[in-house]
Amino acid sequence: MANSETNTIEELGISKEYQYGFHDDVKPTFKSRKGLDEEVINQMCDIKEEPDWMREYRLNAYRIFKQKPMTKWGGDLSQLDFDDIYYYVKASDRSERSWDDVPDDIKKTFDRLGIPEAERKFLAGVGAQYDSEVVYHNIVEELDKIGVIFLDTDTALKEYPDLVKKYFGTIIPSADNQFAALNSAVWSGGSFVYVPPGVKVEYPLQAYFRINSENMGQFERTLIIADEGSQVHYVEGCTAPTYSSESLHSAVVEIVCMKGSRVRYTTIQNWANNVYNLVTKRAFAYEDAQMEWVDGNLGSKLTMKYPSVYMMEPGARGDILSIAFASKGQHQDAGAKVYHCAPHTTSQITSKSISKDGGRSSYRGWVDVAKGAKGCKSHVVCDALILDKDSRSDTYPVIEIGENDTNIEHEARVSKIGEEQLFYLMSRGLSEEEASTMIVNGFIEPLVKELPMEYAVEMNRLIQLQMEGSVG
């Protein structure tokens, strides 16, 4: 398994000094002015040479966005200034396919993010979002051979316009919420994945995202379609450089799990402390399909993210695992939503949060069972670990049941790091910091072991960075 003792961080030789707060001097080739209006959107469509329907889609979404009041629930968004953001930045003229074509300074960034390493380990396609545009996208031949499409969404719109048009915005309509509307208006990049019927992709498809321009919003748009009986695991890891002014990341991820398919979507995010991370993620799971979200949220100033699964037909299953780590000045408002729209559907939500140095984590969950959806099962477990008295954890579970014949369980636990555990580890020579880091890593281990190996390693590594200097 991913997290046996054979693969601790140390063995992979990742240096202690490895930090994410770097940024380099890639010059964007185009940058819209700050703020958003129809002209900016039109300009963007012109540069991207998008079809008319997408231009209409964007403009319509923009109008919806303008009408929506500022989101009042969740976290504090009062510092977020929509006029102080660049909505479109293009780093280089075209998407690159081969590593050799990638400019040197971009390669350097990739190096520090460990992408070549990843490429060696998994013979999978590596898509990396650099500023708003994907500049490097490498699809291995195997994917082509089995008919799997794995492209950045802009390219997919050009190469597979009908397929994109058929599903785009069908899972998350523009009017869904303020940030979905904003994303629909200004989206750029993200991944498009189509897996044909019966095809099982053996290795995780990976995409690395990164914000590089100051004040630049990132609005990726990801669309995954798993056709009948197919299987795919999509992984994204985000790291961001540290800047002082506010930054907005607002992605939309739509997933269609057709009959009997199985999709897992894994995210590890470690945004800089000034980033607003407001993401809408939703999947529709049809008959006997299974959708799993694995979501790790570290960093950012405020994260609001509640991956959801709509179980549309009997036998569908939704699993959501979420880990949140809130440190100083951070609010992780994370959770999960499951909608049992059909009988005999099953869901499981596991949420683990850690709050430290005055950080705040909230679990916001929604379990909905539609009238007539008999024989549904849902199991929710929320564990919160609070490391000091300045930190905070809340849970806001909502359960809406329109059907008596259901089985819903909700467990919530809040714990502090046990004095006995600390003492036990310290009596074996571990410093207080090492001991508490070890306890925290143990706390999230049930989720971390679900991650692909190198992401598990990165997760432990990030926890260690978060814990450094925290005690003593």
Added chain:
Amino acid sequence: MSRDLVIKDLHISVQGKPIIKGLNLTVKQGEIHALMGPNGSGKSTLANGLMGHPLYDIDSGEVIFSGIDILELEPNDRAKLGLFLAFQYPTAIPGVSLANFLRLAVSAVRAKEGNGSGNDRLIPMREFRRELREKMKQLGIDDSFARRYLNDGFSGGEKKRAEILQLAMLEPQIAILDETDSGLDIDAIRVVGESVSQLIGPELGVLIITHYPRLLDYIRPQFVHILLDGKIVESGGWELTQMLEAEGYDPIREKYGIIEA
């Protein structure tokens, strides 16, 4: 330098209640001492206090180990000096594998004075694995335990064996075994007894806390002490264990005028 453990007029209280009331004891490297005493007499309190448990308040006295007073030291610094406690009730750490934990612990303790921390001082994986596997085999611990979460779901006896595995890996100079024999089946007592006696040599001093002489059959103490109401009231040799076995604590209680609380 001598690594002896010297306890002078030690007073320990728990939640304001005095438990250890003026205890004197010296355990030299290479010596084996047994500490016996009725339930609640303060044996574990002494052990925890020596190791630096934050709930156990040292009211007065001195504990000199390796020539320095360790009472101001953090538990991890005591461990690095070479003090070890096998717990009566080992704590479970869910999610942390025995192997990952032990590698960090062994690295920390062997680094001694090194200021390096965390990953910089980790002992090489291969070396660690070989040593761990060998010692697990000696203790009759199945390989799969390396990957199991520390003490989590371990049976009583498995926990005790894991404590001795840690003792064997950490190679302390003074080890306190707090009822390591309780919860062990007869075969396990033999395995643990033989393993500990193999570790014993001029480098290791041991303080064995126990209620039963069985473990002591494998690890013969040169000194036996009886703790009653927070003080060592009798010290002697093997004959004391025989006396307790035959007569229990009543004659001693009577002799020292201590009525069971």
